[in-house]
Structure formats: C-alpha cells, structure tokens
Amino acid sequence: MVSPNVAGSSSNALEFNPSDGATLLLVKVTGGSKNPHPALSSPPKTFANVFIAIVGAGVLGLPYAFMRMGWVMSLLLLSFIALLTCYCMMLLVKTKRRLDAGVEYSSIGSFGDLGFAVCGSPGRVVVDFLIVLSQVGFCIGYLIFIGNTVANLMNGDGSAVRGLHVYLRGGVEILGVSAKSLVIWVCVPFQLGLNSIKTLTHLAPISIFADVVDLGAMGVVMVEDVIKMMRNRVDLVAFGGLSMFFYGMGVAVYAFEGVGMVIPLEAEMKDKTKFGKILSISMAFIFLMYGGFGLLGYFAFGENTKDIITANFGEGLISTLVQLGLCINLFFTFPLMMNPVYEIFERRFCGGQYCLWLRWSLVVLVTLVALLVPNFADFLSLVGSSVCCALGFILPAAFHLLVFKGEMGRSGWIVDSGIIALGMIFAVSGTWYSLMEILKITV
Numbered sequence: 001m002v003s004p005n006v007a008g009s010s011s012n013a014l015e016f017n018p019s020d021g022a023t024l025l026l027v028k029v030t031g032g033s034k035n036p037h038p039a040l041s042s043p044p045k046t047f048a049n050v051f052i053a054i055v056g057a058g059v060l061g062l063p064y065a066f067m068r069m070g071w072v073m074s075l076l077l078l079s080f081i082a083l084l085t086c087y088c089m090m091l092l093v094k095t096k097r098r099l100d101a102g103v104e105y106s107s108i109g110s111f112g113d114l115g116f117a118v119c120g121s122p123g124r125v126v127v128d129f130l131i132v133l134s135q136v137g138f139c140i141g142y143l144i145f146i147g148n149t150v151a152n153l154m155n156g157d158g159s160a161v162r163g164l165h166v167y168l169r170g171g172v173e174i175l176g177v178s179a180k181s182l183v184i185w186v187c188v189p190f191q192l193g194l195n196s197i198k199t200l201t202h203l204a205p206i207s208i209f210a211d212v213v214d215l216g217a218m219g220v221v222m223v224e225d226v227i228k229m230m231r232n233r234v235d236l237v238a239f240g241g242l243s244m245f246f247y248g249m250g251v252a253v254y255a256f257e258g259v260g261m262v263i264p265l266e267a268e269m270k271d272k273t274k275f276g277k278i279l280s281i282s283m284a285f286i287f288l289m290y291g292g293f294g295l296l297g298y299f300a301f302g303e304n305t306k307d308i309i310t311a312n313f314g315e316g317l318i319s320t321l322v323q324l325g326l327c328i329n330l331f332f333t334f335p336l337m338m339n340p341v342y343e344i345f346e347r348r349f350c351g352g353q354y355c356l357w358l359r360w361s362l363v364v365l366v367t368l369v370a371l372l373v374p375n376f377a378d379f380l381s382l383v384g385s386s387v388c389c390a391l392g393f394i395l396p397a398a399f400h401l402l403v404f405k406g407e408m409g410r411s412g413w414i415v416d417s418g419i420i421a422l423g424m425i426f427a428v429s430g431t432w433y434s435l436m437e438i439l440k441i442t443v
Helices: 043-054 057-069 071-099 111-119 121-155 179-194 200-231 242-256 259-268 272-304 309-313 317-349 356-372 376-404 410-442
Strands: 006-008 014-016
Touching (some): 043 259, 057 071, 057 242, 071 111, 071 259, 071 272, 071 376, 111 259, 121 179, 121 309, 121 376, 179 356, 200 309, 200 317, 242 376, 242 410, 259 376, 309 317, 317 356, 376 410
Antiparallel strands (some): 006 014
16 A cells, blocks of 8 residues: 655645655655645545555455455454544544644644654654554565566466576576566566656656556456356355454554555645544545455455455456556555655665665565565565554554643543553554464465
C-alpha cells in the first residue's frame, strides 16, 4: 500500500517532509518551498486521497487470509481493525490540534514532526525508525509479489527454472536458479536506475499510472472471482483457530496501514471540521471493498486460495495481463516507497545531501531480504504485526496520552492505555505467529 506524507494541496503542489514515510500519489509532486497559503482540498479530494493512500498491494493477500481464518472471523477482524485504525488516526489529529492551539501556522506537518513536538528528538527517532521499517517492508513485499507472480507465469508452479546455469571463468558451474530469484535479480539494475532519481517530481506521472492499473486490476480480479463462484461450489470455513486470528490480524493491519498520511491530509483540508467525517466514510468504504474482495476470492477458490489471489487464475490472456499489470504497478511504486527511507538516511548520515551509493546499498539490501522470504501473505502479516501495530496503534495512543494526561478523566486513561496494551499484544503475538508460518514454509 502507498501512504502519503504531504502538506499542501492535493490539486496543485505537495510538500514532501523527509521525516515521515509516505507519498501522496494522486497529485503532482513538487519540491517547492513551504507555502503558508496553499490551495486547500475539498471533501471529495480528501476522500480520494485517503483511498489512494491506504489501498495497495496488501489487498491481494486478503483472500488467502480469509481462507486461513475463516470468512466470518475475517470480516469481524477486518471491521475491528478498520474502526481501531480510524480512531487512532483521529487521536493523532486531536493531538496535533491541541499542540497547535493559538498558533497561526502549524509547524507539525508529519508524523515525525508530531513525535518531535511530543517527545523531542527521541520521539522523532522512534517514528523515523518505524517508518523506515514499514517502508522497507512494503518494498520487500513488492519484490516478493513480482518474483512469485512472474515465476508463476513463466513456469506454472514457480519451481526451479530447469537448465538455467551460470558459467564463470574456468568452467565452474552454479546450480539451477529459482524462477523467483531470477526475476528479482533481473529487477535490480532497473531499480538501481529508478532509485537514483533525486526528486519525486519525475516519478509523479508513473505513480498515477500505477494507481490506475492497480484499481483496474482489482476490478478484473473481482469479476473473475464471481465467474468462478458461479461455476464451482467450494467448502468454506467460518472460523479458524486462535493462531490464525493473530496471523490474519497482521494482514489486516498491513492492508489498512496509512497512519503517516493523516496529519498532512488534515492540514491540507479546507474545512477541517469535516475531516473526521470524511475519514470515517473513507475507511467504511475501504472496509466494504476489502471485505468484498476477500470474500469473493475465498468463495471462488476455497481451500485452494493462494497467497497471491491472481495466482489462482491460471493461464489466459486476461489473467496474464492482470498479473503483469499489478507487477508493473508495484515495480514503479518501489522507488516512491523507498524515497522516504532515503530522505531519513541522507538527513541523518549524509547531512541531507543526495548519496547514490547509500541508495544503491539499500536497494541491494531489500533485494537480498526479498529472496529469503517465500510467501507474500506471510510477509504481509509479519510487517503488519511488527511495525504497523506500533505505528498505527501504540504511538498514536501514547502521544495522545502524553499531551492530554492532565485533562483526561479515568475513562480517557483507560482507553489510551488499553489501546497501547492491545497494540503490544497484537505486535508480539502476530509477529510470533507470522514468523512461525514463514519458518515452517522455509523449512
């Protein structure tokens, strides 16, 4: 998924703040200076920005999560995560508004800025660290998806590519290379070039194209699911076990991750009193879309649902075009999602100066990790459990508690403390179960 880090207008210019981990893809990106009087967004534009910021690759793992958890448990969990995510986003907005009280122009334009305002430098460091982990995690997931999908198209079952050998000087032969590994390594030179671009401005048209492809592909997938449902009847499970609950929780949190965008989007909205309503409507719409996507995929393929739903469609022109379209989408989204990581690393280690070798090193590091993770949905669950729980639940409640602790009653303390505790339980349990799934498949 793509999460924005913006201040400014969704219709004209976008100010990128390097302390946060997101990029708004609906609009043209400019590297301009701060504008104290930006053209502000209308409610429909804010709705569109929230939708584009949250909906991303995570949706492709939902049918598999529905299969693992059972469709009733999945819907209940998905609705709970949507409500909790929306509530925690509004906690950040309320905290920002409280700190900005009496200030004409806010100095808080991102999640990292809020961390600094509440906790000083340690607060920004924690937010930066989690933003880096989340963005890198997204990009690793992208490479896994691309590798597995193209391997499936090449080989049918994604097994080792027979007869592929590499010969070094002297006739030394290296054993067969898996199709997934080959595809990922082929992507590296092109990603090194794309990630060498200094500014997001030149990538903005590509990002808009990628989002259009993503939404179109999702529509085609849902139509294919309906056709399969009409032809076949499959056995369905309503409730999975406890371990599957924590596994699916990570996938759901990943799918709804977008907390980094809430402060910039609230700041750019013309009528800020309507932001909470627009955010709630957006999250409700996304929940309905996610629920429908997960249900249709599971109802169409049952226990045979694969970790990437497009892998279930087999051969055919439409199926191939959809899968290639999604791969193209994620391929060009990769440098956009890595850009906040570069901004943070260059600000902290290179004095804010552009550093090519640092960017290339990070691309290679992400590639190496992607080669080691076999399953797309399992990795979504791991990132969602470990990092997104902290960003989406723990930090918003903690910042809100620190700022409002002198004004809140007992119920406020209980709610904020409960969210922090729940986020920690989700993070620890979900991470454990996700790692068990990954290691089980690896072994």
